Amino acid sequence: MRKIVLAGIVTLGGFLTANAQCTTVSAITENFDTWKEMNKCWTAQQGKAMLYPSDKRIIFYSMSSPGENMYLVTPKIKGGTYTLTLDVSDNGGETTLELFSIANPSDTKSYVSIAKPSKITGDKKTYEISLKKDNHLGLKVLLNGIHQAVYVDNFSLKPKK
Numbered sequence: 001m002r003k004i005v006l007a008g009i010v011t012l013g014g015f016l017t018a019n020a021q022c023t024t025v026s027a028i029t030e031n032f033d034t035w036k037e038m039n040k041c042w043t044a045q046q047g048k049a050m051l052y053p054s055d056k057r058i059i060f061y062s063m064s065s066p067g068e069n070m071y072l073v074t075p076k077i078k079g080g081t082y083t084l085t086l087d088v089s090d091n092g093g094e095t096t097l098e099l100f101s102i103a104n105p106s107d108t109k110s111y112v113s114i115a116k117p118s119k120i121t122g123d124k125k126t127y128e129i130s131l132k133k134d135n136h137l138g139l140k141v142l143l144n145g146i147h148q149a150v151y152v153d154n155f156s157l158k159p160k161k
Contacts, residue, residue, distance in 0.1 A: 025075055027158050027159060028155060028157040029155070029158075031153060036053065045069070048063070048065040049061060051070050066148065073102055077137055080159055083128055087153045089120065096119055098117040098118070099127060099137065
């Protein structure tokens with residue numbers, strides 16, 4: 001019995017250590033090419049829809065649940081001014097992308113919009129963003145139809161000089 005309890009404590013300690021290794025960053029360059037599952041320092045909030053890495057990109061997929069609030073949340077970012085670029089496209093229909101500053105990914109009350117929703121047109125998007133303090137950045141995608149998908153790739157967040 002002691003071995004089972006000890007194994008459980010060691011396993012739990014491993015999970016806590018893994019999450020503690022996510023440090024605050026001052027830049028992110030991610031093309032998602034090597035992701036088989038969500039990176040432990042990023043958070044996917046999908047509701048009844050799906051948000052997952054596949055085909056060397058991140059896919060937001062509505063399934064039969066259009067209108068879900070779906071967020072991809074970055075690791076914590078140092079406060080400052082940044083330039084964000086990313087490739088974002090969809091498979092048709094009405095889709096939008098909105099950016100949020102997020103103090104705590106598990107508390108939706110801490111989500112503050114920093115860029116109004118913009119229509120996804122298949123072009124590279126560029127944003128100038130300012131974080132007053134260390135926070136996460138959230139990408140909210142809204143899919144308005146069933147079986148819609150949005151694809152995010154080549155995420156680059158660089159400090160503005």
